Amino acid sequence: MSVIEISTEDQFSELTGSAPSDLLLSLYFHTPWAAPCIKANEVYAKIAVENPSVKFLSINADDHADISELFEVSTVPYFVLIKDDTILKEVSGADPNDFIEALNQVQNVSSTSTSTSTTQPSKPQAPLSTSSSSQPPAQQQSQTVEEPEEKEESPEALNERLKQLTNAAPVMLFMKGTPSAPQCGFSRQTVAILRENQVRFGFFDILKDDSVRQGLKTFSDWPTFPQLYINGEFQGGLDIIKENLEDDPQFFQTALEA
Structure with a gap:
């Protein structure tokens, strides 16, 4: 699957709001002037081709400040992995390998969860929104994936x-x-x-x-x-x-x- 470059906030809301609950969404925030984004752009495009089951979105943080603020983007490159309206992982920094590791980690956890879980009642889906009154999915009370404990940074x-x-x-x-x-x-x-x-x-x-x-x-x-x-x-x-x-x-x- 190729990377979808977001051109409008309505397009972003439509793509994220209509996503099936079992679809993994990857958001990549970048700017044209940040040098680390040059390498990250190439890596992100390659990963998108290698992972057709994931929907990859690319967002210019300068052009879409409202979306960036919704996810509290404070630096670029910045990656967000979302599934079922819940943020599973956020990665900030210049090393795209950190994103690759997070993506593999989330996919492995999701695969294990799917094979062992029982059927749950369906629930209404709330599309992501860029309005000022909206809260990012990370602030929802339900969490579908438990993240591993982070190691203390040396x-x-x-x-x-x-x-x-x-x-x-x-x-x-x-x-x-x-x-x-x-x-x-x-x-x-x-x-x-x-x-x-x-x-x-x-x-x-x-x-x-x-x-x-x-x-x-x-x-x-x-x-x-x-x-x-x-x-x-x-x-x-x-x-x-x-x-x-x-x-x-x-x-x-x-x-x-x-």
């Missing part, structure tokens, strides 16, 4: 993940909340500065991952947030960015070209 593994995250986009902002819903005034001001200067940027919501939140303080040797990285190099927090812009109004362009 300092080395965390450090490698932080390297990947800080290089996930030419300009990466680690903030509290999202650009559309900042959770602190400093993050809100930083987003406003980036937008005023027409800077395209990736972001990571550090409130969603405490390992990243605490680890980045040591990684960048900076105790507070937001934190801004350009080309993988730490630039500073809000005050430093303001000072750099006062010294050089073309600071962002200069840093990107350095």
Whole structure:
């Protein structure tokens, strides 16, 4: 099965809402400017061909912000596996192999569950929606698959993940909340500065991952947030960015070209 590129929110709602309860859906959130997505695009297309029983959807996170916010996408590439309106697995990061492992894991669990379960009464299907009042399927009380206990992340593994995250986009902002819903005034001001200067940027919501939140303080040797990285190099927090812009109004362009 080939990858279906989502072009409208109505198309997304139709494809997800009409999916049979036993069909596994794979969502892939990407952006054209994030370098890790280049490799992920190729891998995702190949996996789609090798797994015809799964429906693979591809979503430009920039063009479809409402869908991205519905699934609380904080970085790209970002993968979501859904079955029977329930999120079974979410994978974020630059390594597509993590997604392949998650897909195999979910398919194996689903196969085992199908062969041993008894028939259950049918239930009404609630299609996914991108309206502001909707909640993502992960917040439903029923859970059809128990995920294996996650292993504790080693300092080395965390450090490698932080390297990947800080290089996930030419300009990466680690903030509290999202650009559309900042959770602190400093993050809100930083987003406003980036937008005023027409800077395209990736972001990571550090409130969603405490390992990243605490680890980045040591990684960048900076105790507070937001934190801004350009080309993988730490630039500073809000005050430093303001000072750099006062010294050089073309600071962002200069840093990107350095």
